[in-house]
Amino acid sequence: MPARARARVTWAGGGSGRGGGPRSTTLAPSPELDSRVGGSDTADYTGLAGPHLPVRCRPRPTAGGVVGALIVAVSVVAAAGPAAAQAGDARAGNAVYALRCAGCHGEKGDGQGPAAELLRPAPRDFTTGVYKIRSTASKTPTDQDLFDVITHGMPGTSMPPWSVLPDRDRWNLVAYLKGFAPEKFKEAPKKLELPKDVASSAESIRRGREMFEAIECNKCHGTQGRADGPSRAELKDDWGHPIAPANLTKPWNFRGGMSRTAIATRIAAGVLGTPMPSFIDSVEKPEDVWHLTNYILSLGPGAPRYATLLTVTSVTGAIPDDPNAAFWTTRAPSNIPLMGQVIQDPRNFNPSIDMVAVRAVYNDREIAFHLTWDDPTESAGAGTQALPDALALQFPPRPSRGPERPYFLMGDASDAVYLLRWESGRGVLEATANGPTKLAPIAGSEAAGRAVFADGRYRLVMKRPLAAKDDARPAFQPAVFTPVAFQAWDGGAGETGTKMSLTSWYYLRLEEPESNRRFVLPPVVAILALAAMLLVVRVAQMRS
Amino acid sequence: MSLLRSRFVQAVLIVVLSFVALRWGIRPPAPWSVIQIYMAVVVMAVLIYVSADSDSWRAFVRPLWSTLVDPDKRNVRLACLVVLPLLLGYYAYTQAAARPQAPPELRAVHPAPPAAIQFRGKEIDISGVDNPLRKDPAALRTHVAAGADIYVRNCMYCHGDNLDGKGHFAPGFNPPPANFQDPGTIAMLQEAYLFWRIAKGAPGLPKESTPWNSAMPAWEDRLTEEQIWQVITYLYDATGQQPRRREAAH
Numbered sequence: 001m002p003a004r005a006r007a008r009v010t011w012a013g014g015g016s017g018r019g020g021g022p023r024s025t026t027l028a029p030s031p032e033l034d035s036r037v038g039g040s041d042t043a044d045y046t047g048l049a050g051p052h053l054p055v056r057c058r059p060r061p062t063a064g065g066v067v068g069a070l071i072v073a074v075s076v077v078a079a080a081g082p083a084a085a086q087a088g089d090a091r092a093g094n095a096v097y098a099l100r101c102a103g104c105h106g107e108k109g110d111g112q113g114p115a116a117e118l119l120r121p122a123p124r125d126f127t128t129g130v131y132k133i134r135s136t137a138s139k140t141p142t143d144q145d146l147f148d149v150i151t152h153g154m155p156g157t158s159m160p161p162w163s164v165l166p167d168r169d170r171w172n173l174v175a176y177l178k179g180f181a182p183e184k185f186k187e188a189p190k191k192l193e194l195p196k197d198v199a200s201s202a203e204s205i206r207r208g209r210e211m212f213e214a215i216e217c218n219k220c221h222g223t224q225g226r227a228d229g230p231s232r233a234e235l236k237d238d239w240g241h242p243i244a245p246a247n248l249t250k251p252w253n254f255r256g257g258m259s260r261t262a263i264a265t266r267i268a269a270g271v272l273g274t275p276m277p278s279f280i281d282s283v284e285k286p287e288d289v290w291h292l293t294n295y296i297l298s299l300g301p302g303a304p305r306y307a308t309l310l311t312v313t314s315v316t317g318a319i320p321d322d323p324n325a326a327f328w329t330t331r332a333p334s335n336i337p338l339m340g341q342v343i344q345d346p347r348n349f350n351p352s353i354d355m356v357a358v359r360a361v362y363n364d365r366e367i368a369f370h371l372t373w374d375d376p377t378e379s380a381g382a383g384t385q386a387l388p389d390a391l392a393l394q395f396p397p398r399p400s401r402g403p404e405r406p407y408f409l410m411g412d413a414s415d416a417v418y419l420l421r422w423e424s425g426r427g428v429l430e431a432t433a434n435g436p437t438k439l440a441p442i443a444g445s446e447a448a449g450r451a452v453f454a455d456g457r458y459r460l461v462m463k464r465p466l467a468a469k470d471d472a473r474p475a476f477q478p479a480v481f482t483p484v485a486f487q488a489w490d491g492g493a494g495e496t497g498t499k500m501s502l503t504s505w506y507y508l509r510l511e512e513p514e515s516n517r518r519f520v521l522p523p524v525v526a527i528l529a530l531a532a533m534l535l536v537v538r539v540a541q542m543r544s
Numbered sequence: 545m546s547l548l549r550s551r552f553v554q555a556v557l558i559v560v561l562s563f564v565a566l567r568w569g570i571r572p573p574a575p576w577s578v579i580q581i582y583m584a585v586v587v588m589a590v591l592i593y594v595s596a597d598s599d600s601w602r603a604f605v606r607p608l609w610s611t612l613v614d615p616d617k618r619n620v621r622l623a624c625l626v627v628l629p630l631l632l633g634y635y636a637y638t639q640a641a642a643r644p645q646a647p648p649e650l651r652a653v654h655p656a657p658p659a660a661i662q663f664r665g666k667e668i669d670i671s672g673v674d675n676p677l678r679k680d681p682a683a684l685r686t687h688v689a690a691g692a693d694i695y696v697r698n699c700m701y702c703h704g705d706n707l708d709g710k711g712h713f714a715p716g717f718n719p720p721p722a723n724f725q726d727p728g729t730i731a732m733l734q735e736a737y738l739f740w741r742i743a744k745g746a747p748g749l750p751k752e753s754t755p756w757n758s759a760m761p762a763w764e765d766r767l768t769e770e771q772i773w774q775v776i777t778y779l780y781d782a783t784g785q786q787p788r789r790r791e792a793a794h
Contacts, residue, residue, distance in 0.1 A: 099782070100705065100706075103692060103693075103695075103696035103700070103705070104696065104705075113696065114692075114693040115696040115697050115700065118697060152715065157712075158701075158705075158712055160702075160704065160705050160706065160710065160711075160712070162706075164708070164740070238653070279753055306715075307688065308645075308646050308647065309644070309646040309701065311643070311644075335717055337715060337716045339713040339715075339716035339717065340701070340711065340713060342701050342702070342761070343759060343761040344761070345766075394646055397728040402752065403649070403650075403754060404756065405756050406756060407746075407747070407755070407756045408756060408757060409759075410587055410758070414746075415756075468609065481646070481647055501594055502657050502716050503716055504716065504717050504759060505756070506646070507646040507647065509644060517640050518637060518640035520635040521636045521639075521640045522634065522636040522637040522640065523633060524612075525629075525632050525635075525636035526629040526630060526632060526633030526636075527629070529628060529629040529632045529633075530625060530629040533624070533625055533629070534625065536612065537612050537625075540609065540612035540613050541612070541613050544609075544613045
């Protein structure tokens with residue numbers, strides 16, 4: 001009799017789904033276990049328990065595990081200081097490489113693994129010995145630099161942090177990687193000496209801004225740092241692949257990390273293999289690298305702090321159409337991460353738009369959304385050769401009983417979604433979709449709005465009435481959770497149709513009109529409680 | 545030790561210790577609703593314990609009663625009259641001022657599979673088929689290598705280089721991509737189950753598994769039958785997990 005897989009319901013539901021909840025804990029192994037690398041059981045030390053696993057299903061620690069954990073604890077304490085570089089064993093590194101790295105970087109280390117053609121930035125070609133992230137004044141990175149990249153990955157690219165591998169494996173990998181270009185590592189790397197750190201201040205940021213223009217950072221990185229400089233289109237790396245400048249307003253994507261030292265080091269030493277040169281000799285005084293660092297960190301928030309719920313604030317009076325109005329920009333945004341659409345062909349493995357900041361309000365008549373996103377190229381859209389830029393909010397057309405709703409990827413043949421959509425050259429319209437390429441505008445659109453583009457950033461206001469005129473569009477009511485999803489297209493990056501960035505379903509909620517409940521209720525509760533207690537005391541004393 | 549012998553102190557201690565154990569003693573933290581149910585059970589049990597006989601009940605009630613009536617407990621009484629209403633008022637404030645959270649998405653992670661599926665016009669018996677690639681152990685390494693290529697070109701973006709469900713698109717999707725390293729995923733499933741999940745993807749899920757939320761594509765459109773078996777072989781090989789075996793027929 002065939003065993004049947006039993007249905008299992010998650011414990012905390014989607015609570016952990018967006019990275020806000022507890023993620024899986026990864027148990028690092030003891031260094032002694034490394035000798036097994038290369039066997040078929042190499043992976044059993046990696047992720048142990050997923051976010052949805054009830055605690056009782058987790059493996060019990062065995063005696064060996066406890067000893068291993070103790071050794072790890074001790075080594076963690078030992079590593080708390082500056083971790084000492086270790087000599088790795090290239091042969092052992094080969095085994096780890098074949099298992100973990102070859103898929104992208106290729107068996108020969110030439111960056112031609114089976115996944116390579118889908119990845120941008122392309123995987124590193126180790127045979128050249130050219131590395132982006134280095135803390136040296138010479139062209140070779142230190143062993144520690146290579147170790148750090150393996151450990152922390154390259155944020156904003158497909159290179160993940162490999163901190164799940166034991167230290168020993170990572171040092172072995174360092175040794176193995178160097179073997180792809182041994183002549184490059186013959187000379188000892190020359191340490192880069194950074195000038196003395198200058199703490200951030202208004203004065204330092206002003207000076208950094210001057211330098212930013214003086215040494216022409218803006219030519220590639222753009223006036224506001226949004227990677228929209230005029231040279232952007234011409235940039236190529238040493239292998240001839242087009243390469244995008246860093247968006248300086250999103251430091252969490254900086255390849256070598258966003259610490260002050262990391263940023264100053266990139267400015268001073270440059271990013272090898274890319275058009276980003278060393279600037280230590282171009283700035284007026286060496287400490288200008290710190291002023292530049294302070295300026296760059298002042299351009300954007302330190303973390304995206306992604307939202308899990310979109311709250312629509314209640315306002316009285318008119319809602320401005322101007323996306324630049326202070327009414328909008330003074331409100332705190334909800335940042336929503338967007339991912340590439342890799343479900344339907346043609347797929348988008350390297351989405352251009354990775355985040356949209358949403359502000360939403362409603363009054364007694366209409367609901368309005370203010371959306372901000374970075375797009376390095378403005379496309380005129382309709383009537384021109386260029387593909388249009390576009391952004392859409394997606395809702396189920398009708399409130400559903402229970403959890404059912406249309407397929408998050410713009411609906412399917414049987415279940416349509418409602419879209420509130422803006423497209424450059426066309427403006428805002430309401431549409432129905434039965435799939436990513438099956439859009440039908442709704443006749444008699446009641447939506448309105450306006451977009452402005454400046455310095456690599458769109459700001460857009462979209463409005464429509466709260467009430468629904470017919471079955472094809474949803475109505476919005478306070479205190480109801482409504483599913484919402486987002487899609488975005490950067491025409492300048494060739495995105496159209498299924499080539500888009502998108503989200504899965506989020507929730508949107510219109511907050512109740514501002515109430516004073518929270519100030520009235522507590523005193524009432526306290527007074528009632530006091531009265532009841534006094535009564536109890538009185539009765540008790542009368543009885544005794 | 546007379547303090548510990550007091551029924552009232554014992555009851556309070558049991559309730560407090562149970563709460564501490566439930567709230568901070570469990571990893572990952574249990575949801576509030578679960579803690580509430582367990583605490584209700586604990587309080588009921590304590591009430592039964594203290595009211596087991598009338599002596600015990602009197603011993604339990606005595607400190608409460610004396611707080612209410614004894615002239616020398618006046619200060620304690622007054623303190624209670626101030627502190628308890630304030631605590632209740634504060635609780636009312638936290639409830640009234642709480643910002644709503646997105647409702648949880650409850651779903652069956654591994655729903656029961658269909659008995660058979662149509663794969664490009666061919667019927668595949670999900671309840672009875674075994675991985676055909678395992679019949680020829682000599683060729684297994686070739687299949688694992690082919691599976692690795694398929695994985696890195698198609699699956700890695702969500703399920704991760706490390707097969708731990710932490711690919712670079714993973715943070716944007718809810719439900720999160722499956723973590724194959726987790727003993728609660730492929731290790732507890734048969735290979736035919738994986739075939740069904742890969743071939744039919746989100747659109748093939750039953751309603752209790754919220755097919756409208758899942759970003760898993762239906763790979764039958766892109767991969768051949770052999771390629772799907774190859775990637776399944778790779779998943780088990782790379783994670784070191786063993787597929788769940790079918791029970792022997794009687």
